[in-house]
Amino acid sequence: MNISFLTSSHQHFDDRIYHHLADSLSKKGHSIEIVSSLSKLRVESKISINSFEGSSITKREKIKLFAKKLHSFKPHIIICSEPITILAAKKYTKKTNAQIIYDITEWYPSKKHLRNHSKKTRGFHFLKYLLFNIYASFNCHGFIFGEYYKSKPYKFLFPNTAFTFVPYYPKLSIIQAVKPILKPNTLRFSYSGKISVEKGFTNFLAVLNLLSKQHPKLLIIVKIIGWYNPKEKFMLQKAVKELQNKIKFTIYEPQELQTYIKLINDSDIFIDFRSTDFENSHCLPIKLFYYLALERPVLFSNLKAIKKEVAIEQFGYLVNPTDTQKIVDLINAYIKVPNLYSTHCKNAKTLFKTMYNWEKIEAQFINFIENFEKNK
Numbered sequence: 001m002n003i004s005f006l007t008s009s010h011q012h013f014d015d016r017i018y019h020h021l022a023d024s025l026s027k028k029g030h031s032i033e034i035v036s037s038l039s040k041l042r043v044e045s046k047i048s049i050n051s052f053e054g055s056s057i058t059k060r061e062k063i064k065l066f067a068k069k070l071h072s073f074k075p076h077i078i079i080c081s082e083p084i085t086i087l088a089a090k091k092y093t094k095k096t097n098a099q100i101i102y103d104i105t106e107w108y109p110s111k112k113h114l115r116n117h118s119k120k121t122r123g124f125h126f127l128k129y130l131l132f133n134i135y136a137s138f139n140c141h142g143f144i145f146g147e148y149y150k151s152k153p154y155k156f157l158f159p160n161t162a163f164t165f166v167p168y169y170p171k172l173s174i175i176q177a178v179k180p181i182l183k184p185n186t187l188r189f190s191y192s193g194k195i196s197v198e199k200g201f202t203n204f205l206a207v208l209n210l211l212s213k214q215h216p217k218l219l220i221i222v223k224i225i226g227w228y229n230p231k232e233k234f235m236l237q238k239a240v241k242e243l244q245n246k247i248k249f250t251i252y253e254p255q256e257l258q259t260y261i262k263l264i265n266d267s268d269i270f271i272d273f274r275s276t277d278f279e280n281s282h283c284l285p286i287k288l289f290y291y292l293a294l295e296r297p298v299l300f301s302n303l304k305a306i307k308k309e310v311a312i313e314q315f316g317y318l319v320n321p322t323d324t325q326k327i328v329d330l331i332n333a334y335i336k337v338p339n340l341y342s343t344h345c346k347n348a349k350t351l352f353k354t355m356y357n358w359e360k361i362e363a364q365f366i367n368f369i370e371n372f373e374k375n376k
Contacts, residue, residue: 004075006085083136105146147284196229203273273321297344315348
């Protein structure tokens, strides 16, 4: 069967879409096409890419282009990542009996949809986007949920719509973890994703600064992989520069998945100190599962979603992201008590191998998709 993936906010080689969902369906013999509006690329292969550059066109034109791609490929099932792609799928299904499935991994509307509106009008725009999402969801035949909290509104509003849970677990086959060993007088960290205050970058730097003060002879090596919030770029670059005499920083652009994994594979402890606002607290970070898969301890902000869905206490800690002293104390404990470090590493490895890997949930996902075609 032909299956299309449509996305307006993810690249065509997106971790979840390309490396997991599409790849699994392709290996089962289905014809797959991914259409992203973030770059112009056409590749014919087992997983075909048929993308277009949509940054300079209107939403109406974008919907028409998505629909045009669908008419050309003639899918039986369309898996959409955003409401706007659902409208394109709806346009296509007026003349076909194709099924629309909404893969929900983000809040809609989210902070990013509102940040360019004035504070006075954000309430209005929030309601507008919310109603748009409800209307789009009404046209779907099924939902895929990436996590518990994001499923709740849809299950309440659409109790009769079929759904399945497909968490963000990585494949066993793409993880080649380097054996975790703490080197004497050296500590290696990495930061990945959006480089911003809200995502915890200043909290991260505060921890590095205090560590360097407490351990003047400790070589601290840091890889930063991501992109700056444009409004904060100068301020954050200045903050990094002020620490360069104490800490060795290397900065990288965003990377394709397998290159990213190789880059962070030598980190000793994974840390993420994003703010604990409502949206962040009810989001389950995808990168947490890659940190787990790489068999390292983690220190993460105290997010409600992590407490709900991950056995974090077995391989790390949830912390107040602004309690720099407490965080440094926990890092020091790993340095001073090697058995604690090795235990958390072993626990992470066991959890990944036995619970939090793609192979554990792959069959459930494939059955959900294939049953749509059978039950039409």
